[in-house]
Amino acid sequence: MTNSQLIASTAPRVQARTLTEQEVHDIEHELTLYPDKRAVGLEALKIVQKHQGWVSDESLLAVANFLEMSAHELDGVATFFNLIFRQPVGRKVMLFCNSVSCYIMGCEQIKAHISERLGIDYGETTADGQFTLIPVPCLGDCDRAPVMLMDGEQQRNLSIEKINEILAESAERE
Amino acid sequence: MTDTPLTKNIDMKREPFDFGLYRHAGGYDGVLRMLKEMAPADVLETVKNSGLKGRGGAGFPTGLKWSFVPTGENAPKTKYLVVNADEMEPGTFKDRLLMEGDPHLLIEGMLIAAYTIQANTAYIFLRGEYLRAETLLRTAIGQAKEQGLLGKNIQGSGFDLEIILHTSAGRYICGEETALLNALEGKRANPRAKPPFPQVSGLWGKPTIVNNVETLCNLPGIIRYGTQWYKDLGKGEDAGTKLFGVSGRVKHPGCWELPLGTPIRELVDGLAGGMSDGYQLRAFLPGGGSTDFLLPEHLDLTLDYDVIGKAGSRLATGTMIILDDHTCPVGMVGNLMRFFSHESCGWCTPCRDGLPWVDSIFRRLESGQGQESDLQILTEHLEYLGPGRTFCALAPGAMAPLGSALKHFRDDFEAHIRTGACPWQK
Amino acid sequence: MAKISVDGIEYDVNPENNLLQECLSQGLDLPYFCWHPCMGSVGACRQCAVKQYRNEEDKKGTIVMACMTPASDGSIISINDQQATDFRSHVIESLMISHPHDCPVCEEGGECHLQDMTQMSGHNYRRYDFKKVTHRNQNLGPFIGHEMNRCIACYRCVRFYNDYAGGEDLAALGSHHHVYFGRHEEGVLENEFSGNLAEVCPTGVFTDKTFSAHYTRKWDLQTAPSICAGCGVGCNTAPGERYGTLRRVVNRYHHDINGYFICDRGRFGYDANSSKQRVGKALYRHGQEAEFKPLSSLEAKRQFAAMTGGDVIGIGSPRATLESNIALRDRVGVENFYAGFSDAQFDCLQEVLKSLREPGLYCPDVRQIERSDCVLVVNEDITNTSARLALAIRQAGRNAATDLANEARIPLWQDAAVRELAQNTRSPLIIVSPQGSRLDDVASATHLLQLDNQIHLLQAVAHAIDPDALKPTASNEVDEALSSSIAAQLCQAKNPCLVSGISAESPALVKACVNVAKALRAYRKHNSAEQNPVALCFAMPEANSLGMALLLETGGKPLRAALQRLASGSADAAIVMENDLSLRTSQTALAEAMAGGVPLIVMDQLHNRFNEQAQLLLPSSSVFEQHGTWINYEGRAQSSYQVFRPSEDILASYERLSALDPMQECGVSSELIMQEFARANDAFSALTQLRPPRVGISASLKSPRQSHRFSGRTAMHAQDHVHESQQEQDRASALAFSMEGVMLQKDSSLMASPWSPAWNSNQSISKFQQEINGELQQGSKGELLCVRQSTETAYDAISAKRDEKLTCFIISQLFGSDEISANAPAIQARSLGPYACIGQELALACGIRQHGLVDITTQTGRVQLPVIIRRQIAPNCIGIYPANEVDKYALLLGEITLQAVPDEDSHIASSRAMFDHLLIKDALAREA
Ligand SMILES: Cc1cc2nc3c(=O)[nH]c(=O)nc-3n(C[C@H](O)[C@H](O)[C@H](O)COP(=O)(O)O)c2cc1C
Ligand code: SF4
Numbered sequence A: 001m002t003n004s005q006l007i008a009s010t011a012p013r014v015q016a017r018t019l020t021e022q023e024v025h026d027i028e029h030e031l032t033l034y035p036d037k038r039a040v041g042l043e044a045l046k047i048v049q050k051h052q053g054w055v056s057d058e059s060l061l062a063v064a065n066f067l068e069m070s071a072h073e074l075d076g077v078a079t080f081f082n083l084i085f086r087q088p089v090g091r092k093v094m095l096f097c098n099s100v101s102c103y104i105m106g107c108e109q110i111k112a113h114i115s116e117r118l119g120i121d122y123g124e125t126t127a128d129g130q131f132t133l134i135p136v137p138c139l140g141d142c143d144r145a146p147v148m149l150m151d152g153e154q155q156r157n158l159s160i161e162k163i164n165e166i167l168a169e170s171a172e173r174e
Numbered sequence B: 001m002t003d004t005p006l007t008k009n010i011d012m013k014r015e016p017f018d019f020g021l022y023r024h025a026g027g028y029d030g031v032l033r034m035l036k037e038m039a040p041a042d043v044l045e046t047v048k049n050s051g052l053k054g055r056g057g058a059g060f061p062t063g064l065k066w067s068f069v070p071t072g073e074n075a076p077k078t079k080y081l082v083v084n085a086d087e088m089e090p091g092t093f094k095d096r097l098l099m100e101g102d103p104h105l106l107i108e109g110m111l112i113a114a115y116t117i118q119a120n121t122a123y124i125f126l127r128g129e130y131l132r133a134e135t136l137l138r139t140a141i142g143q144a145k146e147q148g149l150l151g152k153n154i155q156g157s158g159f160d161l162e163i164i165l166h167t168s169a170g171r172y173i174c175g176e177e178t179a180l181l182n183a184l185e186g187k188r189a190n191p192r193a194k195p196p197f198p199q200v201s202g203l204w205g206k207p208t209i210v211n212n213v214e215t216l217c218n219l220p221g222i223i224r225y226g227t228q229w230y231k232d233l234g235k236g237e238d239a240g241t242k243l244f245g246v247s248g249r250v251k252h253p254g255c256w257e258l259p260l261g262t263p264i265r266e267l268v269d270g271l272a273g274g275m276s277d278g279y280q281l282r283a284f285l286p287g288g289g290s291t292d293f294l295l296p297e298h299l300d301l302t303l304d305y306d307v308i309g310k311a312g313s314r315l316a317t318g319t320m321i322i323l324d325d326h327t328c329p330v331g332m333v334g335n336l337m338r339f340f341s342h343e344s345c346g347w348c349t350p351c352r353d354g355l356p357w358v359d360s361i362f363r364r365l366e367s368g369q370g371q372e373s374d375l376q377i378l379t380e381h382l383e384y385l386g387p388g389r390t391f392c393a394l395a396p397g398a399m400a401p402l403g404s405a406l407k408h409f410r411d412d413f414e415a416h417i418r419t420g421a422c423p424w425q426k
Numbered sequence C: 001m002a003k004i005s006v007d008g009i010e011y012d013v014n015p016e017n018n019l020l021q022e023c024l025s026q027g028l029d030l031p032y033f034c035w036h037p038c039m040g041s042v043g044a045c046r047q048c049a050v051k052q053y054r055n056e057e058d059k060k061g062t063i064v065m066a067c068m069t070p071a072s073d074g075s076i077i078s079i080n081d082q083q084a085t086d087f088r089s090h091v092i093e094s095l096m097i098s099h100p101h102d103c104p105v106c107e108e109g110g111e112c113h114l115q116d117m118t119q120m121s122g123h124n125y126r127r128y129d130f131k132k133v134t135h136r137n138q139n140l141g142p143f144i145g146h147e148m149n150r151c152i153a154c155y156r157c158v159r160f161y162n163d164y165a166g167g168e169d170l171a172a173l174g175s176h177h178h179v180y181f182g183r184h185e186e187g188v189l190e191n192e193f194s195g196n197l198a199e200v201c202p203t204g205v206f207t208d209k210t211f212s213a214h215y216t217r218k219w220d221l222q223t224a225p226s227i228c229a230g231c232g233v234g235c236n237t238a239p240g241e242r243y244g245t246l247r248r249v250v251n252r253y254h255h256d257i258n259g260y261f262i263c264d265r266g267r268f269g270y271d272a273n274s275s276k277q278r279v280g281k282a283l284y285r286h287g288q289e290a291e292f293k294p295l296s297s298l299e300a301k302r303q304f305a306a307m308t309g310g311d312v313i314g315i316g317s318p319r320a321t322l323e324s325n326i327a328l329r330d331r332v333g334v335e336n337f338y339a340g341f342s343d344a345q346f347d348c349l350q351e352v353l354k355s356l357r358e359p360g361l362y363c364p365d366v367r368q369i370e371r372s373d374c375v376l377v378v379n380e381d382i383t384n385t386s387a388r389l390a391l392a393i394r395q396a397g398r399n400a401a402t403d404l405a406n407e408a409r410i411p412l413w414q415d416a417a418v419r420e421l422a423q424n425t426r427s428p429l430i431i432v433s434p435q436g437s438r439l440d441d442v443a444s445a446t447h448l449l450q451l452d453n454q455i456h457l458l459q460a461v462a463h464a465i466d467p468d469a470l471k472p473t474a475s476n477e478v479d480e481a482l483s484s485s486i487a488a489q490l491c492q493a494k495n496p497c498l499v500s501g502i503s504a505e506s507p508a509l510v511k512a513c514v515n516v517a518k519a520l521r522a523y524r525k526h527n528s529a530e531q532n533p534v535a536l537c538f539a540m541p542e543a544n545s546l547g548m549a550l551l552l553e554t555g556g557k558p559l560r561a562a563l564q565r566l567a568s569g570s571a572d573a574a575i576v577m578e579n580d581l582s583l584r585t586s587q588t589a590l591a592e593a594m595a596g597g598v599p600l601i602v603m604d605q606l607h608n609r610f611n612e613q614a615q616l617l618l619p620s621s622s623v624f625e626q627h628g629t630w631i632n633y634e635g636r637a638q639s640s641y642q643v644f645r646p647s648e649d650i651l652a653s654y655e656r657l658s659a660l661d662p663m664q665e666c667g668v669s670s671e672l673i674m675q676e677f678a679r680a681n682d683a684f685s686a687l688t689q690l691r692p693p694r695v696g697i698s699a700s701l702k703s704p705r706q707s708h709r710f711s712g713r714t715a716m717h718a719q720d721h722v723h724e725s726q727q728e729q730d731r732a733s734a735l736a737f738s739m740e741g742v743m744l745q746k747d748s749s750l751m752a753s754p755w756s757p758a759w760n761s762n763q764s765i766s767k768f769q770q771e772i773n774g775e776l777q778q779g780s781k782g783e784l785l786c787v788r789q790s791t792e793t794a795y796d797a798i799s800a801k802r803d804e805k806l807t808c809f810i811i812s813q814l815f816g817s818d819e820i821s822a823n824a825p826a827i828q829a830r831s832l833g834p835y836a837c838i839g840q841e842l843a844l845a846c847g848i849r850q851h852g853l854v855d856i857t858t859q860t861g862r863v864q865l866p867v868i869i870r871r872q873i874a875p876n877c878i879g880i881y882p883a884n885e886v887d888k889y890a891l892l893l894g895e896i897t898l899q900a901v902p903d904e905d906s907h908i909a910s911s912r913a914m915f916d917h918l919l920i921k922d923a924l925a926r927e928a
């Protein structure tokens, strides 16, 4: 391999994007809370995700540059955590609890219903970009199982009817 | 005096007490007295004498844990208190109640703990999905700060405390206290080797105490009413009250504060109203997903750390999960195995590579494709992933329901293999 | 000392270590993956489990990880316990659940730690019958192959690459059963030590890509102990050959020098040996003829004899063996023998040699550098000139952590725990340099100064340490604050260490460093509890820089004298041995010398600009093709052994030179040259001890270069004939070109490739160490040649003034600056053409744009170079990377002026593509 071939085959494909003012502001606030820049990595990724919906490679690089840390190391953190999305997600993310109490209370039937209604399985997004379905570990609401967290709201005592209501409501609001 | 110190202010039908109401109900009284009258060593002594055991799962005596923090001239100046609010154990929903129900109680508890170990910075490590708790805690911290109960030179005592709320991004392993520290430092949340314990080298290498939310919520009562009161709260061998929850097919699932030493039956048949109509109790996990199944015959045992321990399980988080006769035990345990397998951090071999194997076997069993040899392999994993074999307690925790299920529900496992289908799937 | 019992047998152990390390030290077999002898324990793989008993009464015992358990006095453990054995077999079984069945096509096969441990742990039937987890691989550049499916997640790669070597572009990604070790995006692995991944990885995930390209199983490689000729550190290597081509180079453990790790120049530079640039045949041209004509080896000998009959001068080389330099001098006579390096280097080396004899100082070996608790690096870009020393300096930073850990009573082998405790606490590393460097991330301070100002600062530091040291003239307040802070840190340290080099070719700099060391010596004598000597070392650019300097002390003159003679035509012929003189002096000076018309005989391995001018060009053996002696930066003489015989046209220079009778089959052996020389020169007498005295021993008692599993001996030449060919004879060493002989089971003095029953991978080295990380049993450590004198010398007077005028400094690149390795294809893929670096201010002043072109005018000419604007460049400095093309001696001489070449976006674009590869961390963004 010559130098130029090598450059062609392994040149970086993505460039960092520019963080928005709001993102920078939020990250800078976090920086005041920790004695070490790198401790803010996860927070910063969450901030970016809050504003962008997910963490693209461009965002990852931007955060790494901002915190003066290795993008590779940061990606190691990003890919470790369940709630950092390294792929685009829908406008509404259904964090669906599939842990034991919800299982006992029949969450699998409800998941099957969602999948049928929306045509998506875990980890998938509807074609219209509206919903993404993601399983999460126990949401700590086991006395009101089955539950899911969507749009910042905990939906409890889920039933097929309730799911239909929720979907109908979302459709209305669109 | 009260006999429900943890929940006396809690009514989930309304907003939690703000600073004024909390103060009005006698909140922060203990702390104010402590700051005036007690030296850190006195508080430590009090907490030691109270017999308080950690409510995070392991039940380790809180005072004893604190006493390992180095003190004196040569001890590092910076120390940290960290609240473990990462509640993610399957079937566990007690810390949420406390944080959403009475956030100032936690702050008061943190003040006491931080003062004792002389930590000037405290982090609350809150699981990312607890959005309401996040909002409420932020407000409460702001109020406490405004009222001069947090910040520099609190109430002229010379003691400083800053509380910082950290929200995580969803990994069960972050609840393991050393993994939690790595996560707080912004690293991958693999657990750390112990020793050294966090009390000696914890967050950023500094002495650190990690306590569960509920543990800390016990402190205001102890300081305010004293150790004797606290001990008397307990009905059995252990001191104090504890939150107990019931989920599954019972009439009224929920979470209540009860004295330690209460018979299980009072909880399940009393408060939770017994089994839902048409359902029978087959077994239950007494304290979350990492405990061993107990059977109906154990209902008369009391909710004490040792009593449950002797029965072959653990009190752990005290939130029980009921297995009814309409639910496939293989499916239920399979669900737990999938959870643990997915939540393994990937650091040590037995857990990282053993649990997926166990999980795969469960998927096969559930689909009716299981083989006799599968049970042999599952059994081998019990020891292979047992206590002391793995780097942290996640995998041994996973083996608890598995081991007891293989013992109690062997017939069900075999039925799946024999009939080539799940008997519960009609 | 403590006593422990393992399976009923008592052993004396060191209680500061862990049980795994101590079991291995005792020669016991206990499998492991995540533990590494020099990276400590993290307890991840769980493969090293043993049973531990509380006391004699305890019959039940508990399973513990040996690597995470201290070997404390009275420990009772069992490796053979059934429960422990069962557990270990479970661990290996589950490690293997997703491992592919690809051993037959895997480069690691036959030297795979995973294979060994699988055998040792007793797993041979796969019960797991579900889908395996599979991964996508990444293109990691020209050095390292990536096959993630083979991963067993021991975390060694990231622990080495990030924690140990300071790399930033490899990470553990994902989690649970899906952990992945790679980059966030594919691309060239940046770290200079990436090649060690191939050795650190216990399986075939990270492999040597250049080796894969012409792969041979380990057992089929012919190997011999060798020394890396890439720079002056003298790392020990084990090159392997088959079918007449060199296939790879791996690390060879040396306790004091390279330990377990070598740099990527040393590992991947070997392929220059088979490169297109190789001089394969003797070439000759008559008088003014343009074309070379090839000569047979006999014709070459005749021609050589004919041309060297009269008054011949010889120019030696710091990159040739000591033997060849001696032979050249013997051949031409002392009065006709000249140094093979620049005159300034000649002067520098004299000063370096003085410092090596100065009492109260010592020249630290690599391991001693690691132990220093305060390092001052002056001028030298160590990572690019003597990379292995930079790796050691990086470790030195951890000594502060060691202190903290000792206080907190955390054993040092608890690797992660010690790092978590220490966080960013590091021992001071102060860098004084014209440019930022790859050590900046661990430096406590980097002071960017041009050379004269560095010298000035050093004088001020010496004076601040010891008022008797001459005070520099005209120092200002900044100087004083800075120098006294540096002085204070050096004085506080228990083991301060000064590291510099001769890249700047400045004798004043060397003297100034020595003065600081002397000042510290004085300070410690009077004021400090620490009485041990002060560490001072100078990186050497070439494998025999110091060897040549030492040799010259016994006779020889500087290069300028040779050039004068050549210019005046006062010789019948000149032999230039393994030396590209265009890199030793300015083009003008060289052209003048050549104009003298003295017929030129050049012996070299590779074609280069200079040897094109020869009348007779003779092919020389490389370091791999001859026996030789090399003297590293410490003055340590080491032997390298011939790995394989090159074609008959290629000879070691000393063979050619010492064959008095041109018709004689082969020249005098290196051994004889060395012995004779050592006897004649007292200073070199230690050289007689260098090699195991086995010459003359009957062939069957020699040590084999081939493994006992070496295959194909009867088939290798089957296309030519069906006879079993006669094995080549090696009369010159105790090694044999064969698989017969005395296996080196316990003696590592001649061992290139360690092997021990059940240990086929490089981890078998533990079987040859006195203890883990200890000396090799009967290993050859080499001989230190410079003896400290008893009387201290006074401070050297230096005339250096602070200077603000524009100056030029020369940049070195690990991949490209070394002439030989620069010709290896893999290295070429990582190297660049010449370029210049300047700081922002200067760029603005001259109107130079990032990646634009600059026109540099010197007294003798001008050159145009693409520019990179960096944050970390001393004011008024321009760094030039000459890439062995630009005439650096012209640049270093006299005034230079800069001018921006009018910007054409096209050349900006083209140089930008080139710079994308340079991986300079402090380069300013493109827009700037
Ligand atoms: C896998 C794992 C998960 C855990 N999760 C939690 C948790 O979510 N919350 C918690 O308080 N403790 C959790 N623990 C226990 C903690 O490690 C630790 O023992 C506890 O926070 C100590 O607090 P305490 O002394 O107040 O009980 C977990 C332990 C393990 C091994
Ligand atoms: S048992 Fe091992 S892999 Fe599992 S969570 Fe703990 S450290 Fe991680």
Ligand code: FES
Pocket: C020, C031, C032, C033, C034, C035, C042, C043, C044, C045, C046, C047, C048, C049, C065, C066, C067, C068
């Ligand atoms: S070598 Fe001991 S756990 Fe890996």
